[in-house]
Amino acid sequence: MSKRRFGRVRKLPSGRFQARYPGPDGVDRTAPHTFPTKKEAEIWLTKKEAELLAGDWLNPDLGKVSFKEYGAAWIDERPGLRPKTVQLYEDLLRIHLVPTFGNCAMSEIKVANIRRWRKQLLDNGVEPVTVAKAYRLLKAIFNTAVEDGLIKSNPCTIKKAGKEESPERPVLTMKQVFTLAGAIEPRFRMLILLATFASLRWGELAALQRKNLDPKAGTIRVVGTTTELKDGSVTIGPPKSEAGKRIVSIPATLLPDLREHLETYAEKGEHGHVFVGPKGARLRRADFTRAWAAALKKAKLSGFHFHDLRHTGNTFAAQSGATLRDLMTRMGHSSTRAALIYQHTAMERDRAIADALGKLAEEALKPEEPEPEEQDPDGSGT
Structure with a gap:
């Protein structure tokens, strides 16, 4: 019987066969399992040799x-x-x-x-x-x-398993936004309005300082966001991406209310926070959540989350005719995915408007029915 050129196969007392081969690291290695026949053990060794020759061998110890x-x-x-x-x-x-x-x-x-x-x-x-x-x-x-060479391929191969498919969030009407803003504690009124009409996130609002506002120009410079950790600590850092650093315009109609808020509720000094808690401390979600829940109840609204305000504002912006690039800039997104959602919503609304206009046009273009001929009192016609 000729000796194998690569590796060795031996029969075990159990009747199964074991395969061994010399690794490139100088260690004599055993196959991870035994084989029912000698032929199968030899086939395994042939494949292992091919891996070594191709440079695809992985150290099984890793x-x-x-x-x-x-x-x-x-x-x-x-x-x-x-x-x-x-x-x-x-x-x-x-x-x-x-x-x-x-x-x-x-x-x-x-x-x-x-x-x-x-x-x-x-x-x-x-x-x-x-x-x-x-x-x-x-x-x-x-x-x-x-x-790192621990494994040959990634076993996570389930299609779309990593895709988040959150249920569609509700959009408030313009009237509901102002009703909610009027129902919440006065110190949080502008928080509601800026979350909606400036498309700002919670963390961006909580990190907002006086120096980031230009009430005369009506703009907000977004440069930071807060993060609350489980241990109670709060950190302020830059937005997640460069696109998150942006300048957002505020509707002129909100500027008088913003100036009043700054005079009444904001911290003093250019580094003072625009929004603070009821006792003047840094704004935290726990403090706001109570006020938010009370305001929803007072405004007779339910099922709304704070982030729905930004969602609502983005929808308003899309319906106003904002382009895809406009939406991406205002929202602080570097990809088109989220902006396309709002543009699609605006297109659906635009289609509804077009359909309504079409019905009006159809009514206007309907041929007029001839008026009935007038009859003389004596029935002889005209």
Whole structure:
């Protein structure tokens, strides 16, 4: 019997066959499983030799690191992440990923494992948006594992599993916006109006300082945003992207109210915050949430979130005829995806207007029915 040129195959007492080969690192390595026939063991060795010759060989020891260990290191090795993002990733890892994959070796996690994990989360009532975020994090971790040479390919291959499909949020009417602004504590009235008519996010409003306002020109310079962490700390940093740094115009009709707000409620000095809490401290969501809930009840509105004000303002802007680029600039987005949603909404509204105009035109173009001939009193006609 001729000796194999690469690797060795031997029959075990159990009757199965074991394959061994010399790794490029000088270590004699054993196949991760045994084979029912000698031929199958030899085929495996042939494939392993081809990997070595092509430079595709991976050290199997690297893939033995646990997902829990590798996932935690993955977060730690990204120093540029915002505190809020770190907090989100740690929560997703701890609550939704580690319980299932924590003790598994990275190389052991396969497509079927991930498919079952995802279905189990959804079956257990976890919000689809949260599941999508957890899946995206899982996929990102495995992408890095591929780059690090732990595994050959990413097992996260479920189509659209990382796509967030949030339900469509409601849009307030113009009257509802001003009703809500009138129902909330006076110190928060301008917060409601600027969130709507300047398309500002909560964090951008909470970080807004006097020096960022130009009441004469009617503009706001957005340069920062606040982040509240679970430990109660609040940080102020730049917007998520360069597009988030922008100058937004304020409707002229709101400027008198803005000046009054600055005189009455804002902190003094150019670095003073425009919006503060009831006791003059830094504005926090917890303080505002109570006022928001009371205002919704007073205004007889329900089911609205604060972010719906920005959504409403973006919709108003689209309906006013803003272009795609106008919307992207005002919203502080670098991609067209979100702006296209509002432009689509405006087009739907424009179509409704066009259809209504068409009906009016159809009515106007209908041929007039001939008037009945007048009859003489004696019935002889005209």
